[in-house]
Amino acid sequence: MPLEIVVGAQWGDEGKGRIVDLLAEGAEIVARFNGGDNAGHTVTVGEHTFKLHLVPSGIIHPHTLAVLGSGVVINPLTLMEEIEMLRRRGVEVTPQRLKLSHAAHLITPGHRALDRAQEASRGRAMLGTTGRGIGPAYTDKTSRRGLRLQDLLDLAGFEDKLRVHLHQTNDWLTHIYQAEPLDVERLAAEYTGAASLIIPYINDVGMLLDNALQSNRRVLAEGAQGSLLDLDHGTYPYVTSSYTTAAGALIGLGLGVHPVERVIGVTKCFQTRVGSGPFPTEVSGAQAERLRGTGANPWDEYGTTTGRPRRVGWLDAVLLRYAVRINGLSELIVTKLDVLSGLEKVYICSAYRSAGREYAHLPMGPADLTPFEPVLEELPGWQEDIRAARRWEDLPAAAQNFVQRIAQLSGTPVRQVSVGPERSQIVDVLVG
Numbered sequence: 001m002p003l004e005i006v007v008g009a010q011w012g013d014e015g016k017g018r019i020v021d022l023l024a025e026g027a028e029i030v031a032r033f034n035g036g037d038n039a040g041h042t043v044t045v046g047e048h049t050f051k052l053h054l055v056p057s058g059i060i061h062p063h064t065l066a067v068l069g070s071g072v073v074i075n076p077l078t079l080m081e082e083i084e085m086l087r088r089r090g091v092e093v094t095p096q097r098l099k100l101s102h103a104a105h106l107i108t109p110g111h112r113a114l115d116r117a118q119e120a121s122r123g124r125a126m127l128g129t130t131g132r133g134i135g136p137a138y139t140d141k142t143s144r145r146g147l148r149l150q151d152l153l154d155l156a157g158f159e160d161k162l163r164v165h166l167h168q169t170n171d172w173l174t175h176i177y178q179a180e181p182l183d184v185e186r187l188a189a190e191y192t193g194a195a196s197l198i199i200p201y202i203n204d205v206g207m208l209l210d211n212a213l214q215s216n217r218r219v220l221a222e223g224a225q226g227s228l229l230d231l232d233h234g235t236y237p238y239v240t241s242s243y244t245t246a247a248g249a250l251i252g253l254g255l256g257v258h259p260v261e262r263v264i265g266v267t268k269c270f271q272t273r274v275g276s277g278p279f280p281t282e283v284s285g286a287q288a289e290r291l292r293g294t295g296a297n298p299w300d301e302y303g304t305t306t307g308r309p310r311r312v313g314w315l316d317a318v319l320l321r322y323a324v325r326i327n328g329l330s331e332l333i334v335t336k337l338d339v340l341s342g343l344e345k346v347y348i349c350s351a352y353r354s355a356g357r358e359y360a361h362l363p364m365g366p367a368d369l370t371p372f373e374p375v376l377e378e379l380p381g382w383q384e385d386i387r388a389a390r391r392w393e394d395l396p397a398a399a400q401n402f403v404q405r406i407a408q409l410s411g412t413p414v415r416q417v418s419v420g421p422e423r424s425q426i427v428d429v430l431v432g
């Protein structure tokens with residue numbers, strides 16, 4: 001029963017969308033298991049660059065069935081916009097091709113308003129959320145007062161529940177956050193109308209996936225965000241509100257552990273993060289500008305969802321080893337190797353130093369990384385443009401050496417490296 005799980009090994013934006021698009025070629029079903037429209041997956045196919053937030057990246061292949069599992073939080077308004085955008089660009093998204101779990105929770109305008117009000121009230125301690133209502137939607141889920149897709153099957157009852165939710169949201173907005181209240185009557189009618197459009201897509205996706213796996217059809221589980229943003233195992237409290245790690249795929253799709261065949265971690269060959277939180281290998285000034293790019297290219301380091309410039313730094317192998325452990329990664333795919341071309345030297349953080357001691361592993365998870373200095377290993381860079389490389393032998397020795405060092409330091413084989421955003425710009429790694 002072949003289930004492959006793809007997760008981000010860093011703080012998100014590793015290029016998972018592009019890798020899922022690649023792996024989806026051999027899969028029949030591509031299933032998102034966590035997060036919501038806070039995600040931003042960029043996929044380049046020929047002339048087209050698709051920026052997806054909610055629909056699984058695998059949908060771009062005409063043969064795939066796309067699924068959003070119960071672990072996902074769904075804003076029906078952005079979902080319908082995304083479906084429209086895909087249709088306009090020739091990707092047909094019908095209820096036959098996209099299935100939404102009846103147990104997934106809805107994101108409402110109330111959740112978005114609360115997300116913004118909570119961030120504003122945090123002042124300098126803000127988390128830097130995407131403002132998409134993710135935290136408040138998951139909070140309602142765990143508080144057992146959330147709205148699920150299943151509730152839409154009785155529309156009149158749904159509108160009543162939504163009114164209760166919006167009135168409660170207004171209490172919080174006005175009394176706790178001194179924010180403006182929402183117009184309950186207008187939003188209840190508008191939102192119910194818009195949400196009713198997703199009814200034809202609702203399904204028991206756990207059953208559907210199990211049936212597919214029982215008959216040996218390949219399923220690809222697509223994670224959003226990255227391991228270090230996992231609610232339990234990330235850099236808490238600077239995390240998202242879902243389970244971004246491999247175990248989250250099973251909970252978020254309603255599957256057991258038996259079908260798992262591969263757990264693939266995607267990592268950039270450097271490190272980035274959007275939003276607040278610790279980042280030991282972060283660089284600034286000219287070095288940061290070089291790694292980030294100007295924003296002129298779709299692959300430069302600016303948030304797909306918010307447009308914010310990403311914080312950038314050198315690859316952190318201590319955190320990568322941690323990601324390997326918490327996900328049980330069987331292999332790595334390293335992205336954006338081409339971005340480092342032209343640098344005299346490249347660096348990897350091989351250990352942390354604190355109070356005269358070196359640490360190869362995190363002594364107590366990644367929540368507080370402030371005491372640590374990165375120990376940076378310097379490696380020779382390469383000057384060649386590697387975007388046309390398609391075979392391992394096409395890569396300069398220094399680039400090969402860098403990839404091998406990532407495999408050694410992470411203790412995990414690197415299967416492929418990407419050398420550009422196009423589907424074809426991928427190289428199979430022969431050693432490591």
Ligand code: IMP
Nearest residue numbers: 012038039040128129130239240274275
């Ligand atoms: P939230 O998920 O909007 O609540 O944001 C919580 C944290 O996760 C913030 O630091 C966000 O910038 C970060 N985050 C959420 N989604 C993504 C993503 O897809 N890529 C990178 N960072 C993300």
